[in-house]
Amino acid sequence: MNATLxxxxxxxxxxxxxxxxxxxxxxxxxxxxxxxNIQYELADRVQGLAAGGIGAMLLVARRTGLINDIxxxxxxxxxxxxxxxxxxxxxxxxxxxxxxHRLEHLELLRNDEVYLNALGAQRIPDPTTAGDFCRRFGMxxxxxxxxxxxxxxxxxxxxxxxxxxxxxxxxxDGTVVGTDAGCKEGVDLAYNGVWGYHPLVVSLANTQxxxxxxxxxxxxxxxxxxxxxxxxxxxxxxxxxxxxxxFRGDTDFTQTKxxxxxxxxxxxxxxxxxxxxxxxxxxxxxxxxAAYSYLERPERPLQTVPRQRPERHKARIVRERGxxxxxxxxxxxxxxxxxxxxxxxxxxxxxxxxxxxxxKGQLRLFEKYRYFFFITNxxxxxxxEVVLTAGQRCNQENLVSQLKNGVHALTTPVDNxxxxxxxxxxxxxxxxxxxxxxxxxxxxxxxxxxxxAEKKTLLGMEFRTFxxxxxxxxxxxxxxxxxxxxRLLSWNPWQGVFLRLVERLNGAWLC
Numbered sequence: 001m002n003a004t005l006x007x008x009x010x011x012x013x014x015x016x017x018x019x020x021x022x023x024x025x026x027x028x029x030x031x032x033x034x035x036x037n038i039q040y041e042l043a044d045r046v047q048g049l050a051a052g053g054i055g056a057m058l059l060v061a062r063r064t065g066l067i068n069d070i071x072x073x074x075x076x077x078x079x080x081x082x083x084x085x086x087x088x089x090x091x092x093x094x095x096x097x098x099x100x101h102r103l104e105h106l107e108l109l110r111n112d113e114v115y116l117n118a119l120g121a122q123r124i125p126d127p128t129t130a131g132d133f134c135r136r137f138g139m140x141x142x143x144x145x146x147x148x149x150x151x152x153x154x155x156x157x158x159x160x161x162x163x164x165x166x167x168x169x170x171x172x173d174g175t176v177v178g179t180d181a182g183c184k185e186g187v188d189l190a191y192n193g194v195w196g197y198h199p200l201v202v203s204l205a206n207t208q209x210x211x212x213x214x215x216x217x218x219x220x221x222x223x224x225x226x227x228x229x230x231x232x233x234x235x236x237x238x239x240x241x242x243x244x245x246x247f248r249g250d251t252d253f254t255q256t257k258x259x260x261x262x263x264x265x266x267x268x269x270x271x272x273x274x275x276x277x278x279x280x281x282x283x284x285x286x287x288x289x290a291a292y293s294y295l296e297r298p299e300r301p302l303q304t305v306p307r308q309r310p311e312r313h314k315a316r317i318v319r320e321r322g323x324x325x326x327x328x329x330x331x332x333x334x335x336x337x338x339x340x341x342x343x344x345x346x347x348x349x350x351x352x353x354x355x356x357x358x359x360k361g362q363l364r365l366f367e368k369y370r371y372f373f374f375i376t377n378x379x380x381x382x383x384x385e386v387v388l389t390a391g392q393r394c395n396q397e398n399l400v401s402q403l404k405n406g407v408h409a410l411t412t413p414v415d416n417x418x419x420x421x422x423x424x425x426x427x428x429x430x431x432x433x434x435x436x437x438x439x440x441x442x443x444x445x446x447x448x449x450x451x452x453a454e455k456k457t458l459l460g461m462e463f464r465t466f467x468x469x470x471x472x473x474x475x476x477x478x479x480x481x482x483x484x485x486x487r488l489l490s491w492n493p494w495q496g497v498f499l500r501l502v503e504r505l506n507g508a509w510l511c
Contacts, residue, residue: 001496001499001500001503005499009491009495009496009499012491013491013493016491046476047113047114047117047476047477047478048114048474048475048476048477048489049112049114049115049118049474049475049476049477049486050099050472050474051097051098051099051115051467051471051472051473052118052471052472052473052474052475052486052488052489053097053467053470053471053472053473053498054094054097054098054115054118054119054471055118055119055475055484055486056437056470056498056501056502056505057093057094057097057433057437057471058090058094058119059502059505059506060433060436060437060440060505061090061152061433063505064152064153064155064156064436065151065152065155066086066148066149066152067086067090068086069148069149069151069152070085070086070089070145070148070149071084071085071086072148073144073145073147073148074089074141074144074145074148076133076136076137076141077136082122082123083125083129087121087124087125088125088129088130088133088426089145089426089429090429091106091124091125091130092106092130092423092426092427092429093426093427093429093430093433094109094119094430095109096407096408096409096427096430097430097433097467097471098115098471099467099471099472101408102408102411102413103127103130103131103413103423104127106124106125106126106127106130107126107127109124110123110124110125110126114477117477117479117484118475118477118484118486120484131413131414131419134413134414134419134420134422134423134426135414135415135416135419137418137419137421137422138418139418139421141422142418142421142422142425145422145425145426146212146213146425149425149429149432150211150236152436153209153211153236153432153436154236154239154240156436156439156440157240157241157439158240159439159440160439161443164206165240165241165242165243166242166243166244167206167242167243167244167245167246168204168206168233168234168237168240168242168244168245168246169204169205169206169245169246169248170202170203170204170205170211170230170233170234170237170245170246170247170248171202171203171204171205171248171249171393171395171396172200172201172202172203172226172229172230172247172248172249172253173200173201173222173249173250173253173393173396173397173400174198174199174200174201174216174222174223174226174252175198175199175201175400175404175410176190176191176192176194176196176197176198176218177196177197177198177199177404177410177411177412178190178194178195178196179195179196179197179412180195181412183415184412184415184416184417184420185415185416185417186215186217186218186416186417186418186420187217187218188217188218188219188220189218189219190218190219191219194218195218196218196412197215197216197217197218197412197417197420198216198217198218198219198220198222199213199214199215199216199410199421199424200212200213200214200216200222200224200225200226200229201213201396201399201400201403202214202226202229202230202232202233203396203399204233204237205248205392205393205395205396207435207438207439207459208395208396208398208399208435208459208460209431209432209435210399210403210428210431210432211229211232211233211236212229212232212233213421213424213425213428214229214421215417215418215420215421215424216417217417221252222250222252222253223249223252223253223254223255226249226253226255227255227258230247230255234247234268243267244267244268244269245267245268245269246268246269246270246271246389247262247268247269247270247271247272248270248271248272248389248390248392248393249272249273249393250272250273250393251272251273251274251275252273253272253273254272254273254274254275254340254375255272256340256341256342256343256375257342257343259340259342259343259347259375259377260343260344260345262377263345263347263377268377269376269377269378270375270376270377270378271374271375271376271378271386271389271390271393272374272375272376273372273373273374273375273390274340274349274373274374274375275373276370276371276372276373280338280349280351280371280373281371283336283338283349284334284336284351284353284371284373287334287336287351291334291335292332292333292334292353293332293333293334293383293384294330294331294332295331295332295333295352295384295387296384297331297388298388319361319362320361321361322360322361323360323361324358324359324360324365325358325359325360326356326357326358326359327356327357327359328354328355328356329355329356329357329367330354330355331352331353331354331355332352332353332355333350333351333352333353333383333384333387334350334351334353334383335348335349335350335351335383336349336351337349338375340375347375347376347377348375348376348377348378348379348386349373349374349375350373350374350375350376350383350386350387351371351372351373352371352372352373352374352387353369353370353371354369354370354371354372355367355368355369356368356369356370374386374387374390402431402462402463403428403431406431406462406463406464407427407428407430407431407463408427409424409427409428409430409431410424410428411423411424411427430463431463434458434461434463434466435459437458437466437470437501438455438458438459438461439455439459440501440504440505441454441455441458441497441500441501441504442500442501442503442504443455454497458470458497469492469493469494470494470497470498473488473490473492473495473498474488474489474490475487475488475489476489
C-alpha cells in the first residue's frame, strides 16, 4: 500500500478514535442523537454507491480466472445478445453480495445507474431473464458450473502457504429446504414432514467452502450420492496438493460399502457416526466398566475478562413450572473392534456413553444410559480425540445455516429441481467469493502474525458481518478514460485489509 493511502487511513482512524473516546465531562442537557432540519437533495454530478466493495468482488472473479472458466465451460446461450453466461452467474452472485436476498431484488440493481457504472455494464439481466437462464440448465450443465468454480478455487488455494496443504477435512451433510409452492417439480415430503428439497452439501472444513452442492428431491435419504461427491472433493483437493484427507459425516453418512476402498488409499482417514442399532449397543454393554474412561471436553477460552456468571433465568422457570428436562450427568468413552456387514476388515468403533437424568421440576424421575457410536480407521488418535474431532463437524451446520439464512442461497425461486439447483450453486458463489477474499489477503513478513489473524477472522465471519465490513463501504464512482475509480467516502477498521487485497489483485498474480 502506498504512503499516501496509508497516511489517509491513519488520519481517519485517529479522527474517529478521538471522536468516540469516552472522556469525562459535564452531564448533557440534550440527547446525543440530535440532528434536525434534515433535508434531501438530488446530486447533479457526484455519483455514490453504498456497496462500494462490489468492485473488489469483480476483481476477485476476474483475477482468479472464474469469468473465463464459466464462459469456457458453460454453453447455454446460442448467441450472446447481449449477455454471456458469466454475466448471468455473476449477476445472481453479486445481487446477494450487494445486499439482495431474492431474485426480485435484481430489479432494484438494474435500475441503479451508479451500480451499473461501478461494474462497467450497460445493463444487467432482469429477474425474469435471470429465471429463464436458470431454466436452461440440465444436470450436466450444473456439474460443469461447479467444476468451473472449482477451477478458480484451485488458483486461490495455490496462493496459500505450505502448511495449508497438510490435511483436507471434507464434511458432508444434508439439509431440508422447505417450500409452500405446490407446482415446483421435484418437491416431496421429507423425513421431518416438510415439503421441499433435500440438498447435499460437501464442504472443505479448513476454509468452510462448499465444494459441491447437489439438489435432491425432498424424500431422498441424506447419504444419497454422498460417496460420489466426497470422492470428487478428495480428487479436487489432491490436485491442489493436499497431502492427506479426513472424511467426516453423521450417522446417515457411514458409507460402509466404501470404507475398505478409502482405507486402502493410505492417505485417507474417516470418522463417521454409526447408528446405535441393538448389536452395537449390546457390544457396548458387554464391555467391562474398566474399559470406559471419562470424556473431558476442553473449556472455551474467555473472550473477555473473567466476571460473575449471570443467573440462569430459563433454568429457574423450568424448575418452577415443573417442566420435564434431560441433563447429561457424565460422559464416558470406550472402544472395540467391529466389522460392518459390507466390509472385509475390522475398524475401530468408539462408543460415547452418556448418563442422562430426567427431572421434573426439582424431582429426579430416573437415569438411563444412551450410546453414540463413531467408526474410524484412525489408529493413532485416542478415543477421546476421535469423539472431539467428530464433534467439530458441527461447524458445517454453521455453514449450512449461513447458506440458508445469511446468503439466502438455499432457496427455490424457480419452478423445477434442476433450475433451483442451478440457482443454489450460483447464489452460493457469493459465499465462495467471501472465502476467496479472505484467503487472498496478502501477508507481509513484517506483520505476518497480524495478517494471518485477520485472514482467520475474515474466514470465520458470518456473511452479513463480512458484507458490513468489506462490501457496504460508501464510494464515489468516478469514470475516467482508462480507469474506474472507487473513491471511499468513509472509514471502517477493515479498510486497511481491503486496500491491501485490492493492491494485490491489481498487482502481479502468482499462479
